[in-house]
Amino acid sequence: MDILIIIVGLFMIGIGFLVKSSPSLIAGYNTMPEDKKKNVDIVGLSTYMRNGLIIIGLSIVVGYYLFKWIGLTVIAESIIGIVILPGVAIVVISSQRFDKNKDKTKRAKLTYSFLGLVAVCVIGLFIYGYSPSKVDISSDRIKFSGIYGFEMNVSDIDHVELSEDLPEIKMRTNGFSSGAVRKGFFKLDKFGKSRLLIHSNRLPYLIITKNNSEKIIVNFKSETETEKLFGYITALIDNK
Template sequence: MIIFGLLFGLFIIGIGFFVKKYPETIAGYNTMSTQKKKNVDIESIAALYKKGLVIIGLVIMICSSFFSLLKLLESEAIALPVPLLVGIFILTVLAQKYDHNKRSRFKKRLPVIIVGVIILIVSFSLYYNTRPTNVTVSDNSIEFTGAYGLTIPMVQIGKAELLDNIPEIKMRTNGLRLGGILKGHFILDELGKCRLLLRLPNSPFLYLQLKNGEKIMFNSPDSLCTRDVYNTLKDRLY
């Protein structure tokens, strides 16, 4: 994750220099009529975006590295999207003063409203998807809550094991992978398709194989919790 954060930050910085050199590529401006373009101080907007994107890129690189080194998974997961979204929102607001075209108050605020709504949606999605998976074991079932969670009747469980390591992850087919947070459907070496509810690198890992062939792997940030779930489940099954 730390390498991806650094590369992503450098990519954002590169975009900043690109829009400064080619301001006509800025979204919104490139679709304006020639007359409307005359009322826009595009050079000032380009300079603003360059400065802003460079700052955003540096913040992403610093936060991603810091959180990764401290193994703060939730913080690491938001180190990329949050600075980017908040930064774009601020830049969108500041850029309005360089557009001197006459528009209604609503149309002037529309870009800010759209960006704000997107930030709220993405923020809620990140919050929901990065929350730790909670598990409850009853006499008849085991329930995993949160994103990609499910309830499994005890009679459907064919095998339950506690693993110290997981096979190599080959591919994510449908799910979330942010830092050490893996939720959703992945393809693993040796196991094939598997539903992961993981927070790496915390071991051990609870591995379940259902009678219909479906495979699930879970762990808790607290290793004792994972062991307790396994022991409780083992008592129910055997």
């Protein structure tokens, strides 16, 4: 079960129930003067937003597994952005019909500011996910920065190799995946749960096996960069 998909789906559903139980949290409504709040159908608005956000949350989870099941993995792995951006836009814009005030200028500005914030967050996540991981190597430690980055001791490495093949990726358990980019934890055929920092489809793949049998698979957009990292790690292992 993909943890990220479940978390995001449940988060949207939770927000839906929250705005129904506490309508004062709805952007724009909580800053309205009391005389204008009287012209807002807050029961209808909070119910509509609850239902819309619940549908968005369920669509993320169901859509992910549906597209994954029929083999459209690229769409499945991008389902969060595909559903949230248009989904939230539709809910927020269409919810304005519950506001009977004649002057909606301020409300409209808040609405579009909220949509802009959501868009920035989603786009920012994808930009961060696609950003190349940087490697910092010292005599006894290797550090990968960026999304799902980590550190490891050189003494923890049992074996390192370059491979032209990658076992089939069965499932993403906790990570970022879009197109060829896969970062985080994935379940692989033969390897089981493994940590990936894959930036492209470019061969080869650098496979690091730790003393506890955990597999770490890394590659970059440049074949030379992957091979260079292999050389650095091999030298460190030979000298440990």
